[in-house]
Amino acid sequence: GAVVSQHPSRVICKSGTSVKIECRSLDFQATTMFWYRQFPKQSLMLMATSNEGSKATYEQGVEKDKFLINHASLTLSTLTVTSAHPEDSSFYICSARGAVTSYEQYFGPGTRLTVT
Amino acid sequence: AQSVTQLDSHVSVSEGTPVLLRCNYSSSYSPSLFWYVQHPNKGLQLLLKYTSAATLVKGINGFEAEFKKSETSFHLTKPSAHMSDAAEYFCAVSRPEGYSTLTFGKGTMLLVSP
Numbered sequence: 001g002a003v004v005s006q007h008p009s010r011v012i013c014k015s016g017t018s019v020k021i022e023c024r025s026l027d028f029q030a031t032t033m034f035w036y037r038q039f040p041k042q043s044l045m046l047m048a049t050s051n052e053g054s055k056a057t058y059e060q061g062v063e064k065d066k067f068l069i070n071h072a073s074l075t076l077s078t079l080t081v082t083s084a085h086p087e088d089s090s091f092y093i094c095s096a097r098g099a100v101t102s103y104e105q106y107f108g109p110g111t112r113l114t115v116t
Numbered sequence: 117a118q119s120v121t122q123l124d125s126h127v128s129v130s131e132g133t134p135v136l137l138r139c140n141y142s143s144s145y146s147p148s149l150f151w152y153v154q155h156p157n158k159g160l161q162l163l164l165k166y167t168s169a170a171t172l173v174k175g176i177n178g179f180e181a182e183f184k185k186s187e188t189s190f191h192l193t194k195p196s197a198h199m200s201d202a203a204e205y206f207c208a209v210s211r212p213e214g215y216s217t218l219t220f221g222k223g224t225m226l227l228v229s230p
Contacts (some may be wrong), residue, residue: 004159034217043206043220044160093159105218107152107159 003027004096006108011069013084013115020112021079023094033066034105038091046085050077074098084115117208118143120221128227135222139181139207142188147188150208150218151181160206166190168212173208177201202228 003026008063013019023033032051036044048064050071058064066088068080077096081088092110095105123138141147148167152160164175165204171183181192204223210216 006159041223041225043222046217049217091157095160104162104165107161109159110157112157 002101002106003103004030004094004106004108006092006094006111008111009109010028010112011114013113015115016083018082019084019113021081021092021094021113023077023079023096023108025075025098025106027097028096030077030100031074031098032096033071033077034081034095035069035077035079036093036095038110040091040095044093047079081113084113086115089113089115118147118211118219120207120209122207122221122224124207124224125222126225128170128229129197130229131199132196133177135192135197135201135226137192137205137207137226138187139190139192139221140188141143141190141207141209143209143211146212147209148212148216149183150210151175151179151182151190151192151206152206152220154204154206154223156203163192163205195227197226199230202226 005024007022009114035047038044047062048056048058050069056069071077095107097105119142127206150165151163154160163179164173166173166183174180179194206223207221208218210218
């Protein structure tokens with residue numbers, strides 16, 4: 001149980017376009033979802049926390065207008081990178097938690113974004 | 117505030133020898149502590165966690181960790197390394213309450229040679 005999926009696993013987009021990444025909890029209701037960014041050979045940096053039905057809380061230094069987060073249901077959160085630039089290229093990982101997971105975070109497999 | 121220091125960026129061992137990955141934490145409260153493993157281009161998998169119960173925690177794949185409050189440490193060990201253990205390992209800390217966020221260390225790459 002407690003499986004989290006992400007789609008797509010890899011995406012390449014052109015500079016200036018927007019790209020949407022989905023995070024789904026497949027077998028539990030996720031009251032909270034998290035979005036992380038991981039640069040090569042570095043740790044995970046929390047970008048934002050989203051609670052279902054509420055606006056996301058962004059970490060300091062993360063542009064909320066550039067990284068749009070929507071958590072419209074208890075099983076789906078989306079991250080949209082708007083007007084992407086090459087410096088946005090990174091590995092994006094989501095995690096989800098809920099009552100059934102005893103509020104422990106379960107991580108998705110990640111999405112590799114490359115902006116050309 | 118909370119933070120995690122993973123003392124080694126890389127650890128190399130031979131297959132069949134013991135593994136020790138070091139983690140020290142800093143927090144102003146009694147923390148929850150976690151070890152995660154990440155294989156290339158994959159998400160994180162929880163190995164084990166400490167949440168104020170037994171100080172010696174056993175996890176999956178033969179890993180265990182011991183919480184030592186006096187040393188503010190939570191080192192990860194395994195008696196005998198397998199080739200499949202080669203991966204990146206992250207130590208993380210959070211507040212003990214269920215609604216807390218995780219703070220990760222910078223990771224330790226474990227290399228296992230035949």
